[in-house]
Amino acid sequence: DAGVIQSPRHEVTEMGQEVTLRCKPISGHDYLFWYRQTMMRGLELLIYFNNNVPIDDSGMPEDRFSAKMPNASFSTLKIQPSEPRDSAVYFCASSLTDSTDTQYFGPGTRLTVL
């Protein structure tokens, strides 16, 4: 079975540009999570969805970040405009239920903002 799919795997862009990261969760999973990982701050939860509805976006750093889940098989995380401090690895994960269930992570998108 396919795991969580993310694209692109690597993104290099210039400051001020719009960046869109994509995620396809595992089929049948009701929860989808977006994380950001940096050396300084470790892995941080940005936002999560339950049945396509955003539940908690308190981890989203600022208004430049937005996330959508138009259907059960697709989610996007958008940064507009991007800044160098946004450089990080962005992971998408999905789980069947919630707190007691395993989260399956995608391979991540390595974003570099110049």
Next chain:
Amino acid sequence: RKEVEQDPGPFNVPEGATVAFNCTYSNSASQSFFWYRQDCRKEPKLLMSVYSSGNEDGRFTAQLNRASQYISLLIRDSKLSDSATYLCVVMGYSNSGYALNFGKGTSLLVTP
């Protein structure tokens, strides 16, 4: 104070050694606990859940101490393939909803 604290290491141990990692958490209402493993430049993967009674999976043993709010992971007879970063994960519900907190990880290097 960060929600989940881990010693970043690195822990350098020889093959066959026993090594233990600890993790402390600040929210006493936390409900679920896990250890994830992350290989270099890869995604985190669940290693094991941590139950109140403690649990074992082969060479790996996880313990939870709710009174002291810490979790431990013990690796016996360590293998070269155990080299990775081990992330402590604490989950619970807060005012803003589902609260998921990862430690920054403990790096383990097993040497021949």
